[in-house]
Amino acid sequence: MIRKELWFGFILMAIILAAVVVLMPWSNMTNGHLGLLMLGLVVVAIMLGFPTAFTLMGMGMLFAFFAYWSRSSGRGDLALQQTLDLMVQSTFGVMRNDVLISIPLFVFMGYLVERANLVSKLFKSLHLALARLPGSLAVATLVTCAIFATATGIVGAVVTLMGLLALPAMLRAGYDVRVSAGVITAGGCLGILIPPSVLLIVYGATAGVSVPKLYAGAFFPGIMLALMYVGYVMILAKWKPHLAPPLSAAERVITLPAANAKISASYGKRVLPSLLNALKGERNVAIPSKVILKELAVTLAPLLVFVVIMGLTWNALTRPNEVQDVSGLQEMGANSVTIEAPSSGLQEPPSSGLQEPPTSGLQEPPTSGLQEPPGAEPTTAAPAPASTAEKSISPAKPIVTAAEITRDPAPKAFWYVFWVGLGCLALFYAIFTFTRLEIFKMLLTSFFPLSVMILAVLGTILFGLATPTEAAAIGSLGGFGLAAVYLLLARPREERIRAAKIWIPLVSAFMVSIIWFILYKAEVLSSPPTEWIGWISICALGLWALVAAVQAKMGATVRESAYLTGKTSAMVCWLFVGSSIFSAAFALLGGQNIVETWVLSLGLTPVQFMLLAQCIIFVLGWPLEWTEIIVIFMPIFIPLLPKFGIDPLFFGLLVALNLQTAFLSPPVAMAAFYLKGVSPPHVTLNQIFAGMIPFMGIQIIAIAVLYIFPQIGLWLPELLYK
Amino acid sequence: MQKILLTVDKISTWFGQVCSWSAVLLTALIGWEVFSRYVLNKPHGWVLDAQIMLYGVLFMMAGAYTLSKNGHVRGDVLYGFFKPRTQASLDLLLYFVFFLPGVLALTYAGWGFFNDSIKINEQTFSADPLPLYPFKFIIPFAGGLLLLQGLVEIVRCVICIRDGAWPSRIEDVEEVDVEKLKEMVQVKDEDIAALDKYVIAGAKK
Numbered sequence: 001m002i003r004k005e006l007w008f009g010f011i012l013m014a015i016i017l018a019a020v021v022v023l024m025p026w027s028n029m030t031n032g033h034l035g036l037l038m039l040g041l042v043v044v045a046i047m048l049g050f051p052t053a054f055t056l057m058g059m060g061m062l063f064a065f066f067a068y069w070s071r072s073s074g075r076g077d078l079a080l081q082q083t084l085d086l087m088v089q090s091t092f093g094v095m096r097n098d099v100l101i102s103i104p105l106f107v108f109m110g111y112l113v114e115r116a117n118l119v120s121k122l123f124k125s126l127h128l129a130l131a132r133l134p135g136s137l138a139v140a141t142l143v144t145c146a147i148f149a150t151a152t153g154i155v156g157a158v159v160t161l162m163g164l165l166a167l168p169a170m171l172r173a174g175y176d177v178r179v180s181a182g183v184i185t186a187g188g189c190l191g192i193l194i195p196p197s198v199l200l201i202v203y204g205a206t207a208g209v210s211v212p213k214l215y216a217g218a219f220f221p222g223i224m225l226a227l228m229y230v231g232y233v234m235i236l237a238k239w240k241p242h243l244a245p246p247l248s249a250a251e252r253v254i255t256l257p258a259a260n261a262k263i264s265a266s267y268g269k270r271v272l273p274s275l276l277n278a279l280k281g282e283r284n285v286a287i288p289s290k291v292i293l294k295e296l297a298v299t300l301a302p303l304l305v306f307v308v309i310m311g312l313t314w315n316a317l318t319r320p321n322e323v324q325d326v327s328g329l330q331e332m333g334a335n336s337v338t339i340e341a342p343s344s345g346l347q348e349p350p351s352s353g354l355q356e357p358p359t360s361g362l363q364e365p366p367t368s369g370l371q372e373p374p375g376a377e378p379t380t381a382a383p384a385p386a387s388t389a390e391k392s393i394s395p396a397k398p399i400v401t402a403a404e405i406t407r408d409p410a411p412k413a414f415w416y417v418f419w420v421g422l423g424c425l426a427l428f429y430a431i432f433t434f435t436r437l438e439i440f441k442m443l444l445t446s447f448f449p450l451s452v453m454i455l456a457v458l459g460t461i462l463f464g465l466a467t468p469t470e471a472a473a474i475g476s477l478g479g480f481g482l483a484a485v486y487l488l489l490a491r492p493r494e495e496r497i498r499a500a501k502i503w504i505p506l507v508s509a510f511m512v513s514i515i516w517f518i519l520y521k522a523e524v525l526s527s528p529p530t531e532w533i534g535w536i537s538i539c540a541l542g543l544w545a546l547v548a549a550v551q552a553k554m555g556a557t558v559r560e561s562a563y564l565t566g567k568t569s570a571m572v573c574w575l576f577v578g579s580s581i582f583s584a585a586f587a588l589l590g591g592q593n594i595v596e597t598w599v600l601s602l603g604l605t606p607v608q609f610m611l612l613a614q615c616i617i618f619v620l621g622w623p624l625e626w627t628e629i630i631v632i633f634m635p636i637f638i639p640l641l642p643k644f645g646i647d648p649l650f651f652g653l654l655v656a657l658n659l660q661t662a663f664l665s666p667p668v669a670m671a672a673f674y675l676k677g678v679s680p681p682h683v684t685l686n687q688i689f690a691g692m693i694p695f696m697g698i699q700i701i702a703i704a705v706l707y708i709f710p711q712i713g714l715w716l717p718e719l720l721y722k
Numbered sequence: 723m724q725k726i727l728l729t730v731d732k733i734s735t736w737f738g739q740v741c742s743w744s745a746v747l748l749t750a751l752i753g754w755e756v757f758s759r760y761v762l763n764k765p766h767g768w769v770l771d772a773q774i775m776l777y778g779v780l781f782m783m784a785g786a787y788t789l790s791k792n793g794h795v796r797g798d799v800l801y802g803f804f805k806p807r808t809q810a811s812l813d814l815l816l817y818f819v820f821f822l823p824g825v826l827a828l829t830y831a832g833w834g835f836f837n838d839s840i841k842i843n844e845q846t847f848s849a850d851p852l853p854l855y856p857f858k859f860i861i862p863f864a865g866g867l868l869l870l871q872g873l874v875e876i877v878r879c880v881i882c883i884r885d886g887a888w889p890s891r892i893e894d895v896e897e898v899d900v901e902k903l904k905e906m907v908q909v910k911d912e913d914i915a916a917l918d919k920y921v922i923a924g925a926k927k
Binding site for chain 1: 738739741742743745746748749750751752753754755756757758760761762763764770773774777778780781782783784785787788789791793794795796797798799800801802803804809812813816817819820821823824825827828830831832834835857858860861894895896897898900903904906907908909913914915917918920921922924925
């Protein structure tokens, strides 16, 4: 007797087999048809549940042997040798693939961040910060999921953790079970799309599209999808408040620390004037001024960040051109790399092997290029060679003083940004009450570190300052730092103080070089950090990592993260080994030609082709996982794209959005099963699936929106990499 | 019998875990190189080759480890719903049809590939080259480990067909360890069970 859960799979399998049997021209089989037969068989074989990597490898090998054998006029030994060569070359190709190398690094970063245990803090602070919005808990859940999933990229862990944290909170607040479940599962899957995501690396490696371009392209669609989720939840909460009731006043109350409550009571609710008054006033006898200064420092932090960024930008923008050019030329002499726009050095072609240009793409100071409009930058002709030579001879000449004498006027856009920013800050301080200060402090320890880390990793990739591999490694180090700090904060007070005494000097020693470097790049200082300072810095960082590993008890965290990284990378990359052998066999048999002639004979318009492709991928998303779909089917679709004039980058974005739905489509939706594992017994799988359906609908709308307005995805890559 | 199986598991796990540390090495190496290249303006030619090698070693050697923990991705539309005996019979068949020929061929071919490389003392193509044959040796070595682990898995299938239940494996760190995550965010099973009243109340509404 067949159980009912099995029917779906069996029916699907039967459909595929029937299609194969009907469509095959059995009387005159060519090798190409054999290739198609292999494709049909492999889907069936994968559905049987044998590890996909080895299914692909075995089947690829058998068919590759057949293909060689049929060509070699019956010489079995030659065909065998060719098959063996093919296999080992494919494997070695994956082993030295310089796109896939960033997978273990991003995965490692994800595991470290996951173990930093900041998700509960993140959720709590976001929930308090967003308390006034309709459906605030659901919105906070979505935002938490989006950020945490982006940083970790592990769907199962995010859904489980949010199921443990957000589901109880939402159920207690009277939220509908289906809405709560839908929000958690949909939010948990956002990390698949929003870069830095592994899916996009896998697609980039398969399709030969540059990963930074994909990241740039997926950024806005990812944000758009998250915003659409949030919008849906907010509208739903307004429209049917019984599904997502607003929080009661008691649930949003924030208790102030004693000192702040006192200041608030005696000087007024606004933080900045009250603190300043408290500092100089006489009524503050009870509160030590150290406490007030501490609060003041937190309060002034946004202002300080604003001043520093604007100051550096202003400095870079208004430097007299002459000096700027000279510094550029000196550097050029040193590196023999020409100065280019920020896009340079980024698109190292995927196949470029092991070498990449040493320092390209770095010359642009990080802060500029953001604010300056294309035409506003004052560009004058290059200085006369004579003066250049003169300047290069005396590089020690204090440039700062030179700059003070003649500064160019800053472009209008700078002042525009400056005044708007200042206005925002003023508004911020006007509404900055002591309650908000508490929320701000919570965000400062949970939301900001994580988002700054993600944005830093993403920003360096997008602006071409580092390759994805480098950014991923720095992200892993950042994840290590984050985990170390959070794990230390969980330890007893005396240990924290003891650790801080060692950590602060070591990290400061490291930061010396970094700040120096940033100031050098922002053209405040005239020379890069000297070598011995660099060495001291890097040694300090290494020492800190060792000390941190001991003091914050990071050993187990790092070890487990490394093991998990090994297993996950093996899973993805062995799949690549299998699929590269399989694709080679498919190509050898000439299956690609048949597919191509068949598709072209249909006479589809590009739109129809695109719809067909997306539908096929959508349907495949039911029985198969995203990795399998990308590594098996993308090599078949990608060669067809030029025939229809479709950009592989754009296609990739649609595929990434499409495969999101695979995570939410029953019956294989992993997210639902993870949530079921940690939800109360009366929450049924059907309820969870029902909750996911509206979000699946939103995803389909998102695909349509992206298709109709491709600029959502293509604007940023075009801007950055023109 | 179970003892032999677990011993092989341990061998695969040991190699896999040792090589998993190259994720840490890779992070440190690239971190150092980024600092050296960008801040100190001193790039090293060999680092790019070394990082590729660390990555290759990491995933190749973890292959058998992952297999020993049943961690390779499976198509799960049917498999999870089968009875253990059905699962084992299917696996057994496919180990012979796909796994053994594929991995055997890979190991054999990899051995030849490595020997060709060592004969010419092959090096990477860069300014300061690294020897390439140890890296190529990883293919037959990882293949051999995988083969060994595959044989163990075949025995497991046979045991499962005989007993009707899968034999046990050694516990290992898991990607989603629900108990650990519960501990991390300090949620207890009672808390979850206590939520049931809200679910039931919600259903009545």
